[in-house]
Amino acid sequence: MILKIDMTSDIPIYQQIRNQIVFGVAKGNIKAGDSLPTVRQLANDIGVNPMTVNKAYALLKEEGIILIDRRHGAKISNLGMKGNAFDPDFDQRAELLIAEARMKGASRQDVKMHILNLIDSVYE
Amino acid sequence: MILKIDMTSDIPIYQQIRNQIVFGVAKGNIKAGDSLPTVRQLANDIGVNPMTVNKAYALLKEEGIILIDRRHGAKISNLGMKGNAFDPDFDQRAELLIAEARMKGASRQDVKMHILNLIDSVYE
DNA sequence: TGTTTGTATTATAATAAATGATACAAAAGG
DNA sequence: CCTTTTGTATCATTTATTATAATACAAACA
Numbered sequence: 001m002i003l004k005i006d007m008t009s010d011i012p013i014y015q016q017i018r019n020q021i022v023f024g025v026a027k028g029n030i031k032a033g034d035s036l037p038t039v040r041q042l043a044n045d046i047g048v049n050p051m052t053v054n055k056a057y058a059l060l061k062e063e064g065i066i067l068i069d070r071r072h073g074a075k076i077s078n079l080g081m082k083g084n085a086f087d088p089d090f091d092q093r094a095e096l097l098i099a100e101a102r103m104k105g106a107s108r109q110d111v112k113m114h115i116l117n118l119i120d121s122v123y124e
Numbered sequence: 125m126i127l128k129i130d131m132t133s134d135i136p137i138y139q140q141i142r143n144q145i146v147f148g149v150a151k152g153n154i155k156a157g158d159s160l161p162t163v164r165q166l167a168n169d170i171g172v173n174p175m176t177v178n179k180a181y182a183l184l185k186e187e188g189i190i191l192i193d194r195r196h197g198a199k200i201s202n203l204g205m206k207g208n209a210f211d212p213d214f215d216q217r218a219e220l221l222i223a224e225a226r227m228k229g230a231s232r233q234d235v236k237m238h239i240l241n242l243i244d245s246v247y248e
Numbered sequence: 249t250g251t252t253t254g255t256a257t258t259a260t261a262a263t264a265a266a267t268g269a270t271a272c273a274a275a276a277g278g
Numbered sequence: 279c280c281t282t283t284t285g286t287a288t289c290a291t292t293t294a295t296t297a298t299a300a301t302a303c304a305a306a307c308a
Contacts, residue, residue, distance in 0.1 A: 012265060019220050026223030038284065049267045054286075065227065070285050071275040081227035086238050090221060094239060096143055097217055098246045099150030103189065103205035108247040114210050115218060115239055122222045123232040136296060162253065173298045178255075194254050195306040249308100256303075264295070272287075278280085 001030075001037050005046050013048055017056035025065060025076055027122055032078035036066060039073075125154075125161050129170050137172055141180035149189060149200055151246060156202035160190060163197075 003020045005013055024030040036042070039057060043050040057074055060066045064082040066074045101111050127144045129137055148154040160166070163181060167174040181198055184190045188206040190198045225235050 014265080022227060023220060023223045026226040039286090040284080051268085051286095052266060055265090057285085068285070069275075070273075071277095071283070073284060080229055081224065083228050085225040085228040085230035085234065090225065091242060093217070093221055094242050095246055096147060097214060097221075098243050099147045100205065101209040101214065102150040102246060103146060104207050104209040105204055106209035108243060110209065111243050111247075112240060115243070116236060118215060118218050119222050119232060119235050119239070122219055122226060123235075138296080163255090164253080174254095175299085176297060179296090181254085192254070193306080194304075195252070197253060251306100251308085253305080253307100254303105255305100257301080259299085261298080262296080265293080267292075268290085270288085272285105274284080274286100275282100276284100277282080 001042065001045070003042075003046060005048075013046075014052050014055040014059070017042075017046075017053060018059050021056070021060060022063075022065065022081070023122075030076055032076050034076045035072070036074040036076070125166070125169070127166075127170060129172075137170075138176050138179040138183070141166070141170075141177060142183045145180070145184060146189065146205070147246075154200055156200050158200045159196070160198040160200070 003017060005016050007013070009016065011019070021030065021036070030036075036057070037045065039050045039053045043053045046053070057066065057068065061068050061074070064079055065077060067077045068074045098111060101114075102108075106114075127141060129140050131137070133140065135143070145154065145160070154160075160181070161169065163174045163177045167177045170177070181190065181192065184198070185192050188203055189201060191201045192198045222235060225238075230238075
């Protein structure tokens with residue numbers, strides 16, 4: 001499994017791991033029933049401590065995206081992710097993105113077109 | 125100026141201040157030429173240390189949203205925010221939002237409608 | 249000069265992130 | 279049963295970030 005981890009990013013490593021797995025599953029690149037690499041393996045691949053990967057996996061487990069057993073490691077659940085899609089957190093993050101785009105000069109139409117394309121690319 | 129700061133949030137206080145000012149300007153609630161409260165004043169209003177507010181203002185200054193002079197404090201610039209609206213950061217954040225919504229069961233159409241409404245509400 | 253503003257500086261404390269090392273428990277397979 | 283492999287727990291340490299307090303300085307006016 002290829003995860004791109006930016007060691008210089010503001011985003012903590014464990015969050016990056018989590019985010020990329022969420023994205024990979026949503027996009028269909030990783031499917032329900034697929035196994036994820038073991039904690040030790042992924043840690044080795046990325047070059048981080050196993051506990052860092054473990055933190056990502058624990059998050060994913062808590063969110064419902066993965067199921068874990070001790071012998072076989074983590075695999076993708078077919079139940080999706082817990083929670084409401086459109087909660088206040090979603091709205092706040094989306095609104096901030098939109099606001100920043102507007103402040104950087106994007107028109108309403110630009111933002112709409114751009115985001116609709118992103119939605120289509122995630123759902124394709 | 126009323127800013128809502130959630131002291132329990134994961135998001136650092138200075139980021140919340142910054143975010144709300146960006147949003148307020150993008151939404152038109154705060155206009156180019158408007159003055160922001162002084163660092164000391166806003167810190168007092170919110171109940172945080174002035175250096176925390178100063179960090180937010182320094183960010184906003186760096187981003188181009190505010191202009192600062194030592195006598196009169198911060199005011200909103202009319203130049204908007206530096207940077208490209210649709211940079212890789214925008215796309216990554218948007219894609220993650222979309223991916224999470226999908227994982228929580230939202231259909232493509234649901235996501236489109238919801239976000240288009242948010243865009244309209246920001247731009248109104 | 250006095251006042252007000254942002255900014256700089258120093259130091260401290262708390263929290264978060266990341267790590268290393270080790271050990272334990274669970275679950276299978278031989 | 280023993281061995282292996284897996285996640286998990288635990289402890290300790292280090293580093294980075296956030297937030298603070300206090301103080302002082304510089305800038306820009308009235």
